[in-house]
Amino acid sequence: MKNVELIGFIFGESSINEFSFAVNPSRVPKFGEYVIAENRDGEEVLGIVRNVTNFNRLLEDAMNFEYALKNISISRRVLEKNEVVVANAKIIGVIFEDKILPNRVPVKPNSEVRIAGDELLKKLLGNSSGIHIGNLIVRETIPVSIDLNQLILRHFAILSVTGGGKSNAVCVIANEIVKKFNGSVILIDPHGEYVGFVFEDNTEKKKNVIPAGIRPERLEPWEFCSLVGIDRDASVQRMHLERIFMTVKRERIGGAEFMKRVLEIAEDWISSQGEIEYLDATGSVRKARITREDLNPLYRVKEYVLTFLRRYEDLLTQSDMLANLRDGYLNIVNLSGFDEEQMRVVVAYLLRNILLGRISYLKNKNRDYWERVCPIVRKPVLIIFEEAHIFAGKGDVSLWMSRIAREGRKFGIGIGIVSQRPKKISDDILSQCNTKIILRIIEPSDQKYIQQASEQISEDLLTDISSLGVGEAIIVGPAVKIPVAVKIRKFQGSYGGRDVDVVSEWGRDMREFRLEDIL
Numbered sequence: 254m255k256n257v258e259l260i261g262f263i264f265g266e267s268s269i270n271e272f273s274f275a276v277n278p279s280r281v282p283k284f285g286e287y288v289i290a291e292n293r294d295g296e297e298v299l300g301i302v303r304n305v306t307n308f309n310r311l312l313e314d315a316m317n318f319e320y321a322l323k324n325i326s327i328s329r330r331v332l333e334k335n336e337v338v339v340a341n342a343k344i345i346g347v348i349f350e351d352k353i354l355p356n357r358v359p360v361k362p363n364s365e366v367r368i369a370g371d372e373l374l375k376k377l378l379g380n381s382s383g384i385h386i387g388n389l390i391v392r393e394t395i396p397v398s399i400d401l402n403q404l405i406l407r408h409f410a411i412l413s414v415t416g417g418g419k420s421n422a423v424c425v426i427a428n429e430i431v432k433k434f435n436g437s438v439i440l441i442d443p444h445g446e447y448v449g450f451v452f453e454d455n456t457e458k459k460k461n462v463i464p465a466g467i468r469p470e471r472l473e474p475w476e477f478c479s480l481v482g483i484d485r486d487a488s489v490q491r492m493h494l495e496r497i498f499m500t501v502k503r504e505r506i507g508g509a510e511f512m513k514r515v516l517e518i519a520e521d522w523i524s525s526q527g528e529i530e531y532l533d534a535t536g537s538v539r540k541a542r543i544t545r546e547d548l549n550p551l552y553r554v555k556e557y558v559l560t561f562l563r564r565y566e567d568l569l570t571q572s573d574m575l576a577n578l579r580d581g582y583l584n585i586v587n588l589s590g591f592d593e594e595q596m597r598v599v600v601a602y603l604l605r606n607i608l609l610g611r612i613s614y615l616k617n618k619n620r621d622y623w624e625r626v627c628p629i630v631r632k633p634v635l636i637i638f639e640e641a642h643i644f645a646g647k648g649d650v651s652l653w654m655s656r657i658a659r660e661g662r663k664f665g666i667g668i669g670i671v672s673q674r675p676k677k678i679s680d681d682i683l684s685q686c687n688t689k690i691i692l693r694i695i696e697p698s699d700q701k702y703i704q705q706a707s708e709q710i711s712e713d714l715l716t717d718i719s720s721l722g723v724g725e726a727i728i729v730g731p732a733v734k735i736p737v738a739v740k741i742r743k744f745q746g747s748y749g750g751r752d753v754d755v756v757s758e759w760g761r762d763m764r765e766f767r768l769e770d771i772l
Contacts, residue, residue, distance in 0.1 A: 412675050426637075
């Protein structure tokens, strides 16, 4: 510690959580700088500067501006000698080799405070087997890496206002996982923004775009009802459609033909107004009677299915997207053709099969089946949800996300949620995302919601979050050894989702407008 720059001495009260120190006016630390002090057991304690105040003792009793101005003009040197700078630091922990341990005793009164050395910070913030996410804001020469195992297995969230740099962070993470570690990533892309993704090596090798599509016959009955848009409370409509669904499922047809057959049976039942036959979940033949009271629900079922078929026939496919997921690739699931409710059904189907398939594969059950149906389950996988508030708020997809958040660590499945609307994300899911990469968040209610879902985020960090610039982030959680304010590096590949240059677009026609056109 002796060879590290001295900047002050402990001043006033200190505790196991924080300390104040008088600062050398010629070496005032920046907000967010890391400093070292000594506790009463002689251990080096790492702190982060949270507040810096500056005053002059001679001017404290100045009665008016003229008096202050006179003193400044007469004796500037005397005034400079009476400047006082006091800083407050929040204690992160005790430095032990390249680890940070909890601090148990207060900082020693009147002890020296020194700037944390570059080498120490490089040890704490570097990780050869991690992802280079960016550099320290307060020291631009120090790179920051995040632990990949902790990031994935303990899950993570990237949260920010629109335009804060979320997509850039996603691309940096996905690029390094796939290209550096040969990892498997599934990116749920609601608006098709990442379809044009190009890696930082300027290639699209190891990118796999999966068009929006679903095999309806592979769904569960309740998922099929939700897919066509029947409300959960419409119990009679759901009962009829589930019976029709199970009956058609035994006919071993798929895609649009499956839907058309569902329509045919619905029309037959409406026409019969008598006894009908259907298959139950066990494959047994059952009989029921269609009465006048059943006609209206059946007409509604027919309308829902017909409307879905008209709007989404191109999305019904014989090729299941599960079979197209590839390990060692960035798999971009393009959902841009679906409405939000259909997106949720498709993603719930995807999550259910990946989790159950991964569990079965690891337990050596039906391995041949899962390698054929969903080959990505052979290795650990990270699932990233863009616009996560669409999925993580309600419905079956939220339930499967919650289950993976709770159990995925045991089976090598991680989730990353990305959103500008954290309040709409289930707190059960957000709280399970242990690493938070928080870019600029302005809305106080959003800040408080994030704080409630994370033990690592304190009141003082909330102030930091609202003052961040574009691409700057606070990272807390197990993927980093200490809370860190980082400038996330600029992704060197390309992707969609960037803002349109409105002024340039408006002016394009003016630039193309020639003089002869008006003569």
